Amino acid sequence: MDSVNEPAEGLVVGVDSGGSGLRIALAEAAGGTVLDTLASREPVRTGPGGISAAHFLEQVLPAVRALRERTATGAEAATGRPVLAVAVGAAGMATLGDELRAELPGAFAEAMGVRRLALAADAVTAYAGALGQRPGAVVAGGTGMIALGTDLASWRRADGWGHLLGDCGSGAWIGRAGLEAAMRAHDGRRGGSAALLARAEKLFGPAAGLPGALYPRPDRPAVLASFAPEVGACAAAGDPVAAEVLARAAAHIADAAEAVCPAGPGTLVALTGGLFRMGDPLLVPLRAALAERIPHARTVAPAGDPLAGAVGLASALASGTLRLPDDPSLLRLFDGGSA
CATH class of the missing domain: 3.30.420.40 (ATPase, nucleotide binding domain)
Known part of the structure; x- marks a missing residue:
């Protein structure tokens, strides 16, 4: 994926999808300042194709619309500003993410005109939230x-x-x-x-x-x-x-x-x-x-959590400054709806 620097004057979306549900953040593309967040306690279902893209989109697209409406203020209404990039961190992305990787780039391009998308394992968004784009190591510990x-x-x-x-x-x-x-x-x-x-x-x-x-x-x-x-x-x-x-x-x-x-x-x-x-x-x-x-x-100490990491990835994508390496299962980058 090309990484040409360009103005990032619109919005970005970060998504953290895990076993306890979804969190979605709407943020300024420049700097990644979070404007608002929404959460769902319903985890995304899995099926024969892995993580269900349809169920994911059923939850995320309405949430993004609601966030844009909630943050609308007069002439600077968020509903009129483009979403430049989306970053999704999902538990199971590495092994169960084939359906998401196949369907989400086109779906986000059609629904929001998104040009750039990152689909990451939740460990990658945990890394990005904790250390940003610096070299190092992150241990994510919970049930697993x-x-x-x-x-x-x-x-x-x-x-x-x-x-x-x-x-x-x-x-x-x-x-x-x-x-x-x-x-x-x-x-x-x-x-x-x-x-x-x-x-x-x-x-x-x-x-x-x-x-x-x-x-x-x-x-x-x-x-x-x-x-x-x-x-x-x-x-x-x-x-x-x-x-x-x-x-x-x-x-x-x-x-x-x-x-x-x-x-x-x-x-x-x-x-x-x-x-x-x-x-x-x-x-x-x-x-x-x-x-x-x-x-x-x-x-x-970690600087932020996985949702902050997803927002950071999206902000870096929007400005063409993403330094974290692409990887077939851990971090897939898409531009204009294609890999």
Whole structure:
């Protein structure tokens, strides 16, 4: 895609699509100042073709129209200003985004006359929100866990493979390890934690019934992750088994960061996502593990969230200043309705 600098006097749209719903932002193309946002708690459906483009558009196009109407002010009415670029960050884009990549460029061009579009994995918008367009690495941790890094020439990804094959150190991983320790205590095996057992039974009922309550659940990762704060609380209270679970989680997270972090002194690493709100029980061993594995890197607070990242991508697209690298699955750029 050509990246010719040009005036960006119109509007841009950023979209963050995830398992809990959609967030849409309307912003000034120049500078990316957000004018207004809307949110939907209805996640975009998936079907045989992956993420449903039709269901996505059913939610996003009316939301953009509503945002433009809400921000209209006299002669400078937003409804009369062109939308120059749209950036979409979607969970599952890398593996389930074929239908979105096939249909959204033409749909946005027809509905809004949009010339430029970016379709990104949610890890990319998390990266853009946290670090902007600088080289570095971002670890996004929540129920799952993925690390993404770039030297601005290419992307490197580590983990994000789901709770059965990976997501090591994630909320689901911590919750499962904590529940295993609870079951060990229930059985009288080594490595058990009475404190974790007590919290597990308070949350889920008698330990012997936990497998039957958990295994049939379609939302097992979220259920497992719901126990991660209990592990953090037990670790903060001095339980050595819970503290060891978090130390192992920190090692896994640092492994992923090391795998994607570009070389060079002063490389930036950001941690983003709800997992890291657990605080010191996780962050203290994680900082130590990061210092050991990537001593050349500097950990910084994320500048913004994935919606801010989507807006930033759209603003850079509108002005032709996007520096983050194109990638077939992680970040696809379209111009004038074609790739």
